[in-house]
Amino acid sequence: MAMIDLRSDTVTQPTEAMREAMLRAPVGDDVYGEDPTVNALQERLAGELGFAAALFVPTGTQSNLLALMSHCERGDEYIVGADAHTYRFEGGGAAVLGSIQPQPIPQDADGSLPLDKVEAAIKPIDPHFARSRLLALENTWHGRTLEFGYMAQARELATRRGLGLHLDGARLYNAAIAYGRPARDVAAGFDSVSVCLSKGLGAPVGSVLLGNAALIERARRWKKVTGGGWRQAGMLAAAAMHALDHHVERLADDHARAGRLADGLRRIEGLKVTACHTNMVFLDVPAARLKDLAAHMTNAGVRLSIGYLPSVRLVTHLDIDDAAIEQTIAAFGSFAY
Numbered sequence: 056m057a058m059i060d061l062r063s064d065t066v067t068q069p070t071e072a073m074r075e076a077m078l079r080a081p082v083g084d085d086v087y088g089e090d091p092t093v094n095a096l097q098e099r100l101a102g103e104l105g106f107a108a109a110l111f112v113p114t115g116t117q118s119n120l121l122a123l124m125s126h127c128e129r130g131d132e133y134i135v136g137a138d139a140h141t142y143r144f145e146g147g148g149a150a151v152l153g154s155i156q157p158q159p160i161p162q163d164a165d166g167s168l169p170l171d172k173v174e175a176a177i178k179p180i181d182p183h184f185a186r187s188r189l190l191a192l193e194n195t196w197h198g199r200t201l202e203f204g205y206m207a208q209a210r211e212l213a214t215r216r217g218l219g220l221h222l223d224g225a226r227l228y229n230a231a232i233a234y235g236r237p238a239r240d241v242a243a244g245f246d247s248v249s250v251c252l253s254k255g256l257g258a259p260v261g262s263v264l265l266g267n268a269a270l271i272e273r274a275r276r277w278k279k280v281t282g283g284g285w286r287q288a289g290m291l292a293a294a295a296m297h298a299l300d301h302h303v304e305r306l307a308d309d310h311a312r313a314g315r316l317a318d319g320l321r322r323i324e325g326l327k328v329t330a331c332h333t334n335m336v337f338l339d340v341p342a343a344r345l346k347d348l349a350a351h352m353t354n355a356g357v358r359l360s361i362g363y364l365p366s367v368r369l370v371t372h373l374d375i376d377d378a379a380i381e382q383t384i385a386a387f388g389s390f391a392y
């Protein structure tokens with residue numbers, strides 16, 4: 056029996072059409088800047104999202120790291136959400152590899168960093184302090200979209216206080232679909248944006264960092280230094296291009312299925328749905344029942360993300376159809392909480 060895998064939208068299999076596109080892709084040595092498919096992807100995304108330059112890299116973690124290292128130098132500081140991916144889930148890379156100090160700020164329930172707290176955290180220019188250089192936001196965060204008004208205020212603060220503004224837009228296209236606005240609008244106002252192709256868009260590998268030419272030049276250097284100089288990466292860029300051509304509008308299906316999943320789960324006695332945004336559903340299950348629930352769901356053919364987030368997380372994606380949603384609701388319904 057094929058498992059229904061709701062752990063993450065990273066688990067998708069490349070479609071047949073995507074594999075075909077990968078096979079046919081013209082390639083070259085990307086370290087020399089000579090892979091035509093990588094170059095085409097970078098030019099396309101820079102154009103579509105409103106940036107001068109772009110860099111195709113192996114992972115979102117590396118893309119964010121390169122952004123931090125390109126905005127900040129040794130002894131600088133970035134201001135970031137205490138539950139943001141770039142702070143919590145990237146192994147402390149900015150500090151480990153960039154000698155950049157994080158200044159985490161507890162986030163509000165919608166994922167925003169209260170801007171008065173951000174401003175209060177900016178250090179005076181004085182040898183006692185790290186130099187505050189960058190504010191990093193995330194959209195979507197746990198599936199939630201930031202408000203446009205908030206992003207405009209963050210931009211105003213960054214400009215007024217001389218900070219760079221970075222967006223971890225791993226799921227930028229989910230945000231765009233949720234707003235019903237072009238992805239370019241979601242990226243507007245940021246000095247750099249990182250976008251994952253390997254999440255809901257369904258490419259096997261790859262993220263793109265966007266910024267101005269000078270920032271992307273610095274990022275290109277750090278990419279090579281951190282071992283990210285891949286050679287004939289065009290086959291992966293071809294998968295990313297295919298994803299951008301065919302898998303953006305369909306994110307709306309993932310969001311609708313997450314909504315139907317949440318509705319079905321809300322009707323189950325003893326199960327609490329704590330949030331449902333874009334393609335993510337979060338559940339609150341009594342801690343003492345988590346292990347049994349995991350075993351029950353595995354038996355029923357459903358995999359979930361349990362434990363390392365405070366609650367159970369379910370993520371819809373390209374390989375989750377309507378039948379999988381029904382089967383998942385039924386499996387949750389046959390458990391005693």
Ligand SMILES: *Cc1c(COP(=O)(O)O)cnc(C)c1O
Binds near residue numbers: 141195225253
């Ligand atoms: C997945 C993710 C990343 C990192 O991407 P990887 O390719 O897994 O390294 C960064 N930020 C957010 C918000 C993510 O969800």
